[in-house]
Amino acid sequence: MREDPAGMPWELLEGSVTGVGKAHSQDSRTVRPAADGRALVLAVADGHGAKAHFRSDLGARWAVEEFAQCAEGFAQEAVELGDDVAKWPILRAHVRSLPQQFVHRWRERALLHESNAPSDGATSARSLKELEKGLPVYGSTLVGAVVTARLLACWQLGDGDIVLLDGTGKADAPLFTGPDIGDETDSICQREAWRAVRTHWLPFTGGGPPRGVLLSTDGLSKSFAERSGFLQFAEEVGAMVAEQGTAHVRSRLTDWLAQAARHSGDDTTLVGAFAVPVPSAPPPRHTHITGDMGGLTA
Template identity: 55%
Template sequence: MSDAHAAAGPHLAGSAHAAFRLLGQDVTGRGKEYSQDSHLAFLAAGGRAAVLTVADGHGAAAHFRSDLGARWAAEEFAACARRFVAGALSGEEPPGWPVRREMARDLPRRLVHGWRLRVARHEASSPAHGRAGEAPAFDAYGSTLLGVVLTRELLVCWQLGDGDITLVWNEGPPEAPLYAGQDLGDETESLCQPEAWLRARMHWRPLTGKGPPPAVLLSTDGLSKSFEDHDGFLGFARGVRDRVESEGRAQVQDKLAGWLGHAATHSGDDTTLVGAIPVPLERTTERPE
């Protein structure tokens, strides 16, 4: 499924008449040679759907190829999300809500299958421990995964492992639908675990109200760990969304590297954020910034 990354562009891909404005940035942690995070953000269904994903390679000695694992995780999610959008949201008569929900529930299994296949192929030609013929060393490629598909009618979030998915509505406090409490250690659920799809969490929300959909931000745990508490992190998320509205997407995108770099000095970890901010309905005929 390696075509997913190329189709999405290097990190961000937009569209004329888009329903969402996209953000994306990663910063390497202090003292690290390279980042073990990976991310993609792009529009699908003619700009009507935003697809976001962030993967965080574990980086410890046992996971010494986790940068590859994170990249393949993001690419596999992108490919699975494209198929979900095509099957569940496109066409003159898209399937009903129960069918769409079952398709969403099956996405983690497809993702894990595709990821393990990528690892196995790489191991066949370049085994992690230098011994050909052994079972693939999936642990060497361990990574978490966050993913979102967002339209004006539907929000679906998937999470395997740590990291944060934050919803910022026009009114009311930001929301973290899959938040599992403060992370107190380095252990996390991972794509490298057996039957990893069973550990994935999903948030399914039809957006049937009259108001606009929320802005959605995905970030690796390096960002939230840089704040004293979760409320401070949620306040940062609100600020990102509000600045896009007041200053424009391009201005905020230009500042993201500085903001994330500041966070990385506190957490010491690679720090990545992607987001989709709704375009007001009266502006959806304009070209994106």
């Protein structure tokens, strides 16, 4: 548990499983304190995999690392300025500029790796234009968030999900734009990738933070036949945290993700943060987590 000196502790949740039949996972994740524990940085990334993106496990790891480095700077600023409404435009501008920062850092890192170990096996020196042709092998999505006692900021590039649980436990996915067509998605490897990043800004003007913030790669949501089943899963995870505690949910998380991976066939990763104490939940409406994955036993 990480505690905010302003009075808001956090319970953390994270887990990942490799897709069925895969030698290793292309996903990466982090959930870490920032600003001396007064903020949290969360991120997940999903490397594209397949032959055309055979180094995407590296790309996903770098996406998470470079995002987190930039997000920690924003988190510090958010903690320092978040109480002053007059300073919110400064923070909002930082939210908008952060994609260009972390995409640039990722690109520099990928280009350096490509120049030292060309993905096409070339042995002669290559121009920048030639190096850029190798970037798709590192392709990855990225979903990230920063949460403090005063505000939440989210960023999304490509598929994956950010789900917020309000005070009643109801789920909302503020950056969801509809299902992708086939396996196509925006990628951090594309030119000017920062232009494809979607952002969400939520100051807590009416009380405290959301009950829960959940980030996941698309291996989780795709395991459900309907979008509503995925959102119900998120709500039931939040309810179970409220009723039985994060430790109980944490002990079952790998099993749930493994079941999801069997349905989607994809690597499946989830990270989350829950504000504590959690408001009292209504009487349980269920005894197990349901949905079209076939039911996840509590």
